[in-house]
Amino acid sequence: MNRDPRAASSAPPPAPHGIRALFSLKDAPSRWPVGLRAAICAGAPLLVGWLTGQTAAGLMATLGAFTALYGSGRPYLNRARYLALIALAFAFTVALGMSVKTIPPLAVPTIVVIAMAATYICSALRVGGPGAYMFTLTCAAGTAVPATGMAPGLAGLLVLAGGAFSWVVHMVPALFRPRGPEKHAVAAAARAVAAYARTAGSAGQTGAQHRAALALNAAWAALVTYQPTHGRQGAALNGLRGISRQLHLLFAETIRSGARGGTLDPAVADKAAHLATVAVNPPPATTPHGSIPLGAPGPWEALRTGLRRGSVSELVVLRVGVAALVAGIAAGLLELQRAYWAVAAAVLILHMGMDWMRTLQRGAERLVGTWIGLLLAGAVLAVHPQGLWLVAVVMVLQFVIEVTVMRNYALAAVFITTVALTIASGGQKVDDVAGLLLARGVDTTIGCGIALAVFALLTPRAKITRIPEALTATLDAAGTVVDFLAASEANTRRAHLARRELQAAVFTLGAAYDTAVGGPSEQRRAAEQCWPAVSAAQTLAYSILSLCWMLGRSDVDMDGEITGAFGPDTGGLAAVHEAFGILKAAILTGGTPEPLPELPRFLSQETATLRDSLPVAPH
Structure with a gap:
């Protein structure tokens, strides 16, 4: 029996507003x-x-x-x-x-x-x-x-x-502290991952997941995006990148366990918290730990995107x-x-x-x-x-x-x-x-x-125009990453670009929801009806990204499972794209999606949860 995602995923609580906000203090770093x-x-x-x-x-x-x-x-x-x-x-x-x-x-x-x-x-x-x-x-x-x-x-x-x-x-x-900003960013990401692991399965899971994703992205920007493209990186930076990679794996493990309703090992949160202390004095590494995904788009690309x-x-x-x-x-x-x-x-x-x-x-x-x-x-x-x-x-x-x-x-x-x-x-x-x-x-x-x-x-009058668009864009980006997973090319440069696009699509989806839920009352009510779909799409995207991070991990045999699911005679890749097409059609039309084809085990639960969250509010 399909569970109702509306009962399992509650929208994040609104920030203080009105008169109350004028006299309240927000949580903020010193x-x-x-x-x-x-x-x-x-x-x-x-x-x-x-x-x-x-x-x-x-x-x-x-x-x-x-x-x-x-x-x-x-x-x-x-x-x-x-x-x-x-x-x-x-x-x-x-x-x-x-x-x-x-x-x-x-x-x-x-x-x-x-x-x-x-x-x-x-x-x-x-x-x-x-x-x-x-x-x-x-x-x-x-x-x-x-x-x-x-x-x-x-x-x-x-x-x-x-x-x-x-x-x-x-x-x-x-x-005095030449790598101080990088250490601070990695430590903050470790604390965010630890907090997410502790809330897995609770009402605050979705918000903690998003905060952890943002913190990991900020840390990776400090370690990759804001670093010189050429030249020697140094042992300290490579050590911090190794810690960041471990945090991504812990984040991925938490996501996949939470998506399947499993019990998360309490040691995951402890490991992440420990890495926050290790980041202050990271072990040096002469070479990077594993592949290094791309940082955020460069300034010229970002300026073109803004146009x-x-x-x-x-x-x-x-x-x-x-x-x-x-x-x-x-x-x-x-x-x-x-x-x-x-x-x-x-x-x-x-x-x-x-x-x-x-x-x-x-x-x-x-x-x-x-x-x-x-x-x-x-x-x-x-x-x-x-x-x-x-x-x-x-x-x-x-x-x-x-x-x-x-x-x-x-x-x-x-x-x-x-x-x-x-x-x-x-x-x-x-x-x-x-x-x-x-x-x-x-x-x-x-x-x-x-x-x-x-x-x-100068505000568009459509109720939730950007949410359906952001949902379908997330599915499109997810489909592209799945193509690289099926071809066993998840760590190539082109795959890293696709993974970066999927991460950006998730953030855009979250921003679209935040904008709509902060709008006039009619728009806010419509957006709140979309929250189960937004939450489910984010979890699906993070699950796909987590697969990319877990590939090649010695203690997890994901390579064989993925290769078998996407073999030439299995039809697994075609089934994924068919399912994503059904979901996109339902999102755009506001109708109830058709039954989904049988999907690979490592994507079936997340995709089914997204289907159960539809249709979204009329738009």
Whole structure:
């Protein structure tokens, strides 16, 4: 008798939202080292400016200190190139903004172009927070910077100097722990796999599985994607790759046991937890452990993918461009003194490409944090700190921002508002503090309102359009990997490309579900009906990927079983493709799938579970 997957697989619990989210703290890793680094990078240029009698120049250089907010977790060699580009981009955007300041008709179009270009690049390349927002902010700030008489070229050099200092601070730990980021990524993946193994068979299994997959992917990016293509890799890196391979095998073992309802050996979780400690001081290896699957697509390939018609990046860039343009025009018509605040607020709400509920939440958090922050900013501006006191205020504010931003954005926005107004004052006494605060609040409110309106207008009305498409894309990618399994070529370069595509399809499927479940109520209800199919498709994909990892493992005889199932006289491969075709037809039509043909044992249960989860909600 077929079991009902709806009873066996519950959707992950929603994150706190609404008023409750404004006053709750999310679970997040400790960020005090990041906060300390950001504080030093923001304070040092300001300190130099004060010591040389050029406080305004020091405040300008702090714009380059935003470089410190990027690149955490990347291996140091990759981070060096990455941060250098970030620093150059900040210098360019500030200089560009100052250059068009004297030509008012060009100011808004320039900001819009920078916002769209930065959003596209950051989205396609998966640049983490604060993403495109800071590039838009620095360009917009350049159009209204109070540094009278400062040439754009000089401003760009000052910003570049601040970015160069941030680069140095970022790179100093490489002298003491050259493989620190890679070790941290592998240890985090080991802890995630251990947590997944402990939850196998429970209600939290699916969420833990997805978190473990993401952590393994992040670790592999640190070990492969962000490593130089040519040159000696070193014994430490090869040792970490060996640990990562063991984690993939443990992950695969957990998946296959859970998919069949078997009892998982408790030692699996203990092994994964032990590998987290081993990763801190990995055993050296002179050669890689087994085959090395490919890392994520390179930057040029990712940028080309982002240009595909109908991609998520395309929609996000369109929203950002329209919102920035409308906010700039509205600010001009309303004769707002600092129009760039409205533009920056609009970009902030939209550039991350979140779903409706999280976008609405981010807008509320920004507004509440801004209006409360105006009280603190007013106190700071009224006191008018100078010299070392100004340096201390900026450093403390920047530190608090970084340690709170992942836990409660509304709280962080209080301090973001304060430090922004402190820097915007240019170190000068503000005569009309109340007017400045009111302008900031009004501009931010206008920008947030425009962003939410643009999101609502530029959101596809289909209930769950992306979920069926993502489900069929996952099955297509899974079928390609099965072809390589059948041909005993699962570890060739072409197979690695196919495996990477399947992994990406699984992540895209999860993102499609998250977006739909965060949408309006009708879309959310439809998406929740699709959850059993989404969960089953993810498990099927991970099971196929786990087969690839387990091939050649000495203690598991999978090679003979797979070869026998896909022999020329068995019809196993044709049966798999026939089954996948039946499932895709049912997904696209919203109908009940036909009975499936007899499948190889190692795929039969997962495929049957997906069939039992259909049909998906109407679309």
